[in-house]
Amino acid sequence: MEQERDEIIAINGLTKRFGAITAVDDISFSVPEGELFGFLGPNGAGKTTTIRMLTGILTPDAGEVSIGGIDMQKHPIAAKMQMGIIPETSNVYIELTAKQNVVLAGRFYGMHRKAVEERSDLLLQQFELSDRKDDRVEGFSKGMKQRVLIASALVHIPKVLFLDEPTSGLDVHSQRLIRAIIREMNDAGTTVFLTTHNIEEANTLCDRVGIINRGALTAIDTPERLKQAFKETQSVEVAFDTPTDIGEIERSGLVNRTEQAGDKWRFYTDDPDALAKCVFAFAERRKLSFTAFSIEGASLEDVFVTVTEGKAHAP
Amino acid sequence: MPRNTLLIYLRSIALIAEKDMRIYYTKPPVLMFGFLFPLFMFLAFSLGRSADLHTLFPGLAAMFVFFVASSVGPLITPWEKRAGTYERLLSFPVTVNTLILGDVVAGMLYGIIINVIILAAGMAAFGYSVSFTEVLIIAISLVLGAFCFSALGVLLASPASTNPSNVMLLSNLVRFPLIFISGIFVPIASLQGVARVAVYCSPITYLVNSFDLGLLGSAAIPLLLGWAVLIGSSVVFVLLARTFLRRNLMKGL
Numbered sequence: 001m002e003q004e005r006d007e008i009i010a011i012n013g014l015t016k017r018f019g020a021i022t023a024v025d026d027i028s029f030s031v032p033e034g035e036l037f038g039f040l041g042p043n044g045a046g047k048t049t050t051i052r053m054l055t056g057i058l059t060p061d062a063g064e065v066s067i068g069g070i071d072m073q074k075h076p077i078a079a080k081m082q083m084g085i086i087p088e089t090s091n092v093y094i095e096l097t098a099k100q101n102v103v104l105a106g107r108f109y110g111m112h113r114k115a116v117e118e119r120s121d122l123l124l125q126q127f128e129l130s131d132r133k134d135d136r137v138e139g140f141s142k143g144m145k146q147r148v149l150i151a152s153a154l155v156h157i158p159k160v161l162f163l164d165e166p167t168s169g170l171d172v173h174s175q176r177l178i179r180a181i182i183r184e185m186n187d188a189g190t191t192v193f194l195t196t197h198n199i200e201e202a203n204t205l206c207d208r209v210g211i212i213n214r215g216a217l218t219a220i221d222t223p224e225r226l227k228q229a230f231k232e233t234q235s236v237e238v239a240f241d242t243p244t245d246i247g248e249i250e251r252s253g254l255v256n257r258t259e260q261a262g263d264k265w266r267f268y269t270d271d272p273d274a275l276a277k278c279v280f281a282f283a284e285r286r287k288l289s290f291t292a293f294s295i296e297g298a299s300l301e302d303v304f305v306t307v308t309e310g311k312a313h314a315p
Numbered sequence: 316m317p318r319n320t321l322l323i324y325l326r327s328i329a330l331i332a333e334k335d336m337r338i339y340y341t342k343p344p345v346l347m348f349g350f351l352f353p354l355f356m357f358l359a360f361s362l363g364r365s366a367d368l369h370t371l372f373p374g375l376a377a378m379f380v381f382f383v384a385s386s387v388g389p390l391i392t393p394w395e396k397r398a399g400t401y402e403r404l405l406s407f408p409v410t411v412n413t414l415i416l417g418d419v420v421a422g423m424l425y426g427i428i429i430n431v432i433i434l435a436a437g438m439a440a441f442g443y444s445v446s447f448t449e450v451l452i453i454a455i456s457l458v459l460g461a462f463c464f465s466a467l468g469v470l471l472a473s474p475a476s477t478n479p480s481n482v483m484l485l486s487n488l489v490r491f492p493l494i495f496i497s498g499i500f501v502p503i504a505s506l507q508g509v510a511r512v513a514v515y516c517s518p519i520t521y522l523v524n525s526f527d528l529g530l531l532g533s534a535a536i537p538l539l540l541g542w543a544v545l546i547g548s549s550v551v552f553v554l555l556a557r558t559f560l561r562r563n564l565m566k567g568l
Contacts, residue, residue, distance in 0.1 A: 057405045058565060077323055077408045085406035091399035095338045107330055108407040110323065149403075 038206030084158035143174030233302035331417020349386025384426025388468025422465030473559035
């Protein structure tokens with residue numbers, strides 16, 4: 001049985017308007033302590049506006065945010081002291097060295113100089129930047145700068161880590177390193193709130209995901225439960241050795257939707273087992289050979305596309 | 316305010332000021348408009364002219380304080396917005412008030428450090444004989460003036476775009492006219508009518524006046540009134556900067 005955990009992020013009725021546009025529309029949810037929570041949404045859906053309100057950068061028009069039980073509106077400094085934050089449009093100070101950047105961040109959170117120096121050295125070693133720690137960041141690659149940025153957010157060992165697109169535009173090595181560190185921090189007890197465009201990243205990293213679309217929270221659950229909830233995104237993919245009319249399969253009553261890609265057909269269905277049997281029977285009757293056959297479960301990407309295109313809401 | 320919160324506020328102000336000092340003191344626009352420009356103005360008014368530098372120096376020193384202290388503030392916010400460091404700074408345990416005061420302290424210290432050297436060199440070069448009380452008047456005036464002008468610099472950055480050169484242009488549009496209505500080049504006591512009224516509108520006037528008293532032994536405006544105007548102007552600049560900065564906080568992010 002799953003143990004009930006305390007909520008460390010609690011959001012109630014959060015709303016933000018920019019003129020006539022409602023960027024975030026009355027969203028409410030909570031994140032329990034120790035969870036790795038993924039926040040997904042297409043461009044302009046309201047992800048960054050939400051994370052800015054959660055981290056005290058932007059003031060909401062309505063609603064409340066509390067971090068570790070501390071009201072962000074009433075006690076912003078105390079609430080921020082518990083967080084490490086990597087905003088989307090952020091950068092390190094290129095005029096300072098890697099270590100100076102990390103140390104500066106730690107001092108903002110009240111760390112003593114000796115402790116912050118030791119912790120900075122350790123983090124920069126973990127992020128494979130030890131040999132460049134005393135170099136100005138100016139000459140660093142994007143991946144190296146992002147690693148310095150994340151080290152700066154982790155230096156005070158925050159209870160909650162907010163990451164807005166942390167691996168966006170980075171090389172594979174930096175992406176892997178950053179994901180490993182996020183996982184490690186989460187294993188050590190840090191709650192992680194992650195926004196990402198990368199569905200696979202959310203799928204493999206997150207305990208639970210929320211999907212925001214046009215300012216509204218349209219789905220929130222574990223990746224697996226979300227996939228199960230969207231049964232219509234299960235599919236059977238086939239290719240035959242000779243071109244053929246697949247109308248008979250489509251009229252079987254088992255197919256919700258058909259997509260063609262090259263010589264492959266993808267049939268979306270609620271019952272992949274029955275459809276597979278139907279396709280085999282069809283091939284047998286017409287003496288067709290398969291060049292490809294697979295049954296695809298719903299992917300988180302399918303769920304994301306379905307929800308954000310407004311085709312369905314999560315149950 | 317709880318003692319712990321006050322300590323966090325003070326620490327944030329000190330850290331923001333330290334960060335500004337490390338990053339912005341040597342930026343070309345700061346060196347150009349904060350140091351080289353007043354230096355050239357000073358040289359233009361001193362070299363090859365029969366000007367009485369002994370009488371002119373207090374005004375020129377005040378002009379230096381004005382330019383140096385107000386040069387850092389306009390650069391910081393647009394520079395940070397453009398460099399992408401501003402949003403992260405906002406995400407630290409800071410408030411708009413600590414951001415403003417940190418920037419003001421950085422500009423003030425820049426003004427004080429450079430002008431201590433200029434004042435010491437000027438006092439030695441032009442042979443002023445000053446008592447301990449007069450040194451104290453000069454020192455207090457320098458701190459108040461540097462704070463006031465630095466706050467003006469931060470105010471000029473508060474409608475911030477992400478383009479530092481636009482803000483520097485705006486700041487110079489405000490700063491240049493001020494030096495011509497501040498009794499720097501013409502003694503305050505000799506001004507009449509509209510010119511006299513205009514001179515009272517510039518906060519630089521009150522620093523010129525205080526330096527006149529400290530270095531020359533006489534002043535047209537009572538010292539305490541001058542200090543009160545500098546303090547009052549500082550409060551107004553900081554409050555206006557706070558209002559504008561809050562309104563434009565997310566602009567350019």
